[in-house]
Amino acid sequence: MSRSYKEIAETATQDLYEVTSAFDSVSAIFTLMLETFPEDSTPHALAQLGTLTLKDWYAKVYQWCECMENELDDASAEAKKAAPLPHYLLDQRSNEVAEAISAERTHATRWWTHLNEMRRRKELPDWVAAGxxxxxxxxLMLESRKVVNQALFGSDDLGGAQQYREVAL
Structure with missing residues (x-):
């Protein structure tokens, strides 16, 4: 599963809010200790120290959560303002995908050409040559390319000059 940076940041922010809830639980324990033990006892002093430390960490984590929420809001607003990218630049990987598909198609076309020539010279067994x-x-290959381009890039343009048959052989 692949998640976007935004989804990861949103999950992290929610987790940090849950940490502040855990701080509240620990703070309740320290408060109980402060009420139970005498002021001059070691447990009372530890509870005071724990309460101060928790308040400091609670403030840091809460500020971090607010900062992250503001950043996420700003990022969402900026993304809405931005003009949509052209179909062939939907993400950083689209060029890599297009290059990989193009390389595969070049390879397939090369083999189709070889098989066609072998079929025309009757060098293929009948059970292979038939199809x-x-x-x-x-x-069919050109049509499937159009379908793939439409699904991935929003256009059925095959790119570049395509060789369509003009004369039946």
């Missing part, structure tokens, strides 16, 4: 390297298969 490989044909113009219909080439058309």
């Amino acid at each position: 490989v390297g044909t113009h219909d298969e080439h058309d």
Whole structure:
């Protein structure tokens, strides 16, 4: 599972708020100790020290939570103001995805060409030649590329000059 930085920050902020709730529970223990033990006792002094330390940490954590919420609000507002990116720049990885798909397609086209030539020269067994390297298969390949482009990039543009058959062989 992959989460965005925003989702991680929101979860962390919620966790920090839960920490402040835990501080409240510990503070209740120190308050009970302060009420139970005499003022000149060691447990009373430890409870005072614990209460002061908790108040300091509670303030730090609470300030951090408020700061994170403000940052998240600012980031959300900024994201809403920003113009949407073009379909081919939806995220930093889209160029990498496009390059990987292009490389795979170049490889597939190369093999389709080889198989087509072997089929035309009757160098393939009949059970292979029946469905490989044909113009219909080439058309199906182009259609599947359009579907993939539409799903990933919001456009069925295949990019670059595509070789469509002009003359049936």
